Amino acid sequence: MASKKSSAPQSAERNSNQGAADLDAVNAAAAEAGGRDMGDFQPSDFDHAQAAAAPAQVPPEFEVTAVSMLSGALFTMRPSPDRAENAPQMTGTIQLDDAALRVPVAAFVKSARETGVLYCALTVGFKDGPRYYGRLFSASHKNHRSAPDYHGFIWLLPVTRKGQYTPQEWEDAPMLPIHGYRRRNASDNRARIQLLGAPVKVADHELPI
Numbered sequence: 001m002a003s004k005k006s007s008a009p010q011s012a013e014r015n016s017n018q019g020a021a022d023l024d025a026v027n028a029a030a031a032e033a034g035g036r037d038m039g040d041f042q043p044s045d046f047d048h049a050q051a052a053a054a055p056a057q058v059p060p061e062f063e064v065t066a067v068s069m070l071s072g073a074l075f076t077m078r079p080s081p082d083r084a085e086n087a088p089q090m091t092g093t094i095q096l097d098d099a100a101l102r103v104p105v106a107a108f109v110k111s112a113r114e115t116g117v118l119y120c121a122l123t124v125g126f127k128d129g130p131r132y133y134g135r136l137f138s139a140s141h142k143n144h145r146s147a148p149d150y151h152g153f154i155w156l157l158p159v160t161r162k163g164q165y166t167p168q169e170w171e172d173a174p175m176l177p178i179h180g181y182r183r184r185n186a187s188d189n190r191a192r193i194q195l196l197g198a199p200v201k202v203a204d205h206e207l208p209i
Contacts, residue, residue, distance in 0.1 A: 059129030062103050064154055066174050067206070068096050070197030074107050074120075074180075075190060094124065094195060105195070107136065122154065130158035136180060136193075150180035150193060 064070070072094030077087065088106035095102055107120040118138070125131035134154035139147065153175040157165055165173075178197035185192060 057128075059126035060101055060103075061129075062096060062099070062101055062125075063158070064096065064124065064132050064156060064176060066156060066176060066201070067199045067203065068176055068197065069199075070154075070176065070178060070195065071095050072102075072105060072195045073183075074105065074193040074195060088123070090120070090193070092192070092195075107193075120150075120152070122152070124154060130160050132156070132158060134175075134178065136178070148179035149182045152178050152180070154178060154197065 072092055074090040074092040076090050077083065089109045090107040092105050093102035094105050103124060104126060106123045108123070110119055110121050111117070112119065120136040122134035122136055123131055124134065132154050134152055136150050136152035139149055139151055142149070155170065156174045156176060157169070159165070176197050177200055178195055180193040180195050183192050183194045184190070
């Protein structure tokens with residue numbers, strides 16, 4: 001699925017439509033798309049997905065970093081007469097590293113301005129707490145059967161208020177690559193996107209030499 005530095009998104013949307021052969025290429029294109037659609041994110045957007053997020057008034061603390069190992073899933077929202085018009089199309093949770101905490105994640109289906117290609121705008125975080133944002137694009141080309149069905153990233157900028165970062169800061173922000181697989185629950189036959197994320201680069205301090 002694809003996103004002021006002013007000219008970045010058009011090229012990224014085209015690249016996501018063509019389907020890059022590897023995760024790095026897709027993420028590079030997606031990164032360029034990043035700053036364009038930040039106006040799509042409102043502080044209230046994710047609130048619709050937070051019914052059971054955290055009973056405490058103070059949201060749990062978590063952090064997504066460049067060396068985070070991420071796993072989780074997104075499920076399509078069940079039809080409901082009470083569902084708000086701007087509610088996310090998919091919701092779920094992720095786990096980071098070995099932490100037991102499950103962090104809510106929501107996906108809002110968007111249409112790329114230039115190409116009309118659909119993509120998911122991701123929001124990660126608890127109600128009234130910091131949020132992380134990202135993108136998830138459908139893979140239009142798979143080199144092998146076990147290749148991911150989706151590619152994307154999460155910006156490593158915790159957001160606590162609208163307009164917190166400049167377009168240039170969004171463009172320069174580091175990202176955690178993520179990918180997704182179409183799966184079906186064995187228990188209830190419900191379709192889901194299985195999310196996986198892992199760091200690509202190895203920091204100097206992680207190895208002795």
